[in-house]
Amino acid sequence: MTRKLIVVFGATGNQGGSVVSSLLQNKAYVVRAVTRDPASDKSKALAAKGVEVVAGDLNDPKSLIKAFEGAHAAYGVTDFFAELSTLGANGAMDLEIQQGKNLANAAAATPTLEHYVWSSLPYIKNTTKGTASCPHFDGKAQVDEYIMSHLPDLAKKTTFFWPGYYATNLASTTSLVRQELGKYAWVLPCSPNASAPMAGLTTINVGVFVSAILAKPEITLPSKYVLGSVETLTMKRTLELLEEATGVEMVFVQKDTEDFVAWFPAGPVFGKELALNMNFFELGPGVWSKSGVKVLTKEDLGIKDSQLVSTKQAFEMIDWSPVIKA
Numbered sequence: 001m002t003r004k005l006i007v008v009f010g011a012t013g014n015q016g017g018s019v020v021s022s023l024l025q026n027k028a029y030v031v032r033a034v035t036r037d038p039a040s041d042k043s044k045a046l047a048a049k050g051v052e053v054v055a056g057d058l059n060d061p062k063s064l065i066k067a068f069e070g071a072h073a074a075y076g077v078t079d080f081f082a083e084l085s086t087l088g089a090n091g092a093m094d095l096e097i098q099q100g101k102n103l104a105n106a107a108a109a110t111p112t113l114e115h116y117v118w119s120s121l122p123y124i125k126n127t128t129k130g131t132a133s134c135p136h137f138d139g140k141a142q143v144d145e146y147i148m149s150h151l152p153d154l155a156k157k158t159t160f161f162w163p164g165y166y167a168t169n170l171a172s173t174t175s176l177v178r179q180e181l182g183k184y185a186w187v188l189p190c191s192p193n194a195s196a197p198m199a200g201l202t203t204i205n206v207g208v209f210v211s212a213i214l215a216k217p218e219i220t221l222p223s224k225y226v227l228g229s230v231e232t233l234t235m236k237r238t239l240e241l242l243e244e245a246t247g248v249e250m251v252f253v254q255k256d257t258e259d260f261v262a263w264f265p266a267g268p269v270f271g272k273e274l275a276l277n278m279n280f281f282e283l284g285p286g287v288w289s290k291s292g293v294k295v296l297t298k299e300d301l302g303i304k305d306s307q308l309v310s311t312k313q314a315f316e317m318i319d320w321s322p323v324i325k326a
């Protein structure tokens with residue numbers, strides 16, 4: 001049997017790492033991981049698991065062409081937040097769009113490629129008819145539009161994947177803030193009834209979704225959309241699950257957007273981006289849509305809940321010690 005080469009970008013990170021872990025369980029695949037630094041500890045750990053680790057930079061188109069060489073399929077992901085503090089939101093969005101186009105151009109130039117999975121997000125400016133926008137969503141969605149309008153042959157081979165809200169987002173001192181008497185507060189610029197599709201434990205679930213996408217091209221191609229969500233939850237329910245999982249009392253604190261941005265511990269640029277994100281969570285899960293498109297779910301892909309890590313299970317598995325102190 002000839003094994004199929006799957007090229008994974010972001011393989012040292014949450015999403016790509018999850019895809020690599022899942023693909024390694026399937027003997028039909030050979031996995032190539034792309035990183036800027038093949039000598040890093042994370043890269044070495046991948047190599048030790050039998051992954052071919054190669055150098056590639058999303059800002060260097062030539063390196064991407066080489067990284068794609070001989071690929072049967074590929075997973076493409078960009079990291080908006082890497083340059084947010086240096087470039088600001090508009091600059092980070094422009095860079096993310098260019099990186100997404102660089103990936104798509106390299107994918108389109110790979111004659112062996114049969115399936116490209118692009119990690120995108122909904123076009124909030126469009127789905128909300130201009131009432132909301134969010135650079136780390138809208139930039140990725142503009143790459144979808146580029147693929148559809150400029151690279152029609154690649155479009156036929158592309159599945160657009162929308163990962164939901166990571167459970168690990170809460171595992172940070174910028175999310176959970178200690179209150180007196182051992183209580184913790186989740187401070188957000190939205191109401192507790194705001195809701196979103198949840199990714200559960202990204203490091204497991206993204207890989208489960210991407211493996212299912214690659215295994216079922218008859219339903220995930222051409223140009224289909226897949227929502228990587230285990231369940232839809234309100235922020236209030238999310239916090240209750242965290243309370244149940246940790247045994248620590250949690251309170252929800254709602255700030256208005258301006259106060260939130262001024263207060264946010266990681267600084268106003270991050271605070272503003274998060275506020276734009278949480279603001280449209282107020283509009284509910286319907287925002288995670290695209291006009292005229294049926295977005296496929298775990299059920300459509302035949303993924304069983306037992307294969308996924310739910311939000312509560314993720315909260316039980318996360319090490320909270322850096323955030324929650326006794």
Ligand SMILES: NC(=O)c1ccc[n+]([C@@H]2O[C@H](COP(=O)([O-])OP(=O)(O)OC[C@H]3O[C@@H](n4cnc5c(N)ncnc54)[C@H](OP(=O)(O)O)[C@@H]3O)[C@@H](O)[C@H]2O)c1
Nearest residue numbers: 010011012013014015035036057058078079080163165166
């Ligand atoms: N947090 C959420 O709830 C959520 C939900 C949906 C989508 N997202 C999106 O997820 C994305 C981040 O993905 P993640 O969580 O997997 O990121 P992550 O864990 O922070 O890892 C980032 C990955 O990107 C790679 N990378 C960064 N810049 C690169 C470059 N110039 N060239 C090549 N590789 C580069 C890094 O590889 P090396 O350092 O090894 O080169 C690393 O593997 C963001 O764009 C965010 O908008 C987040």
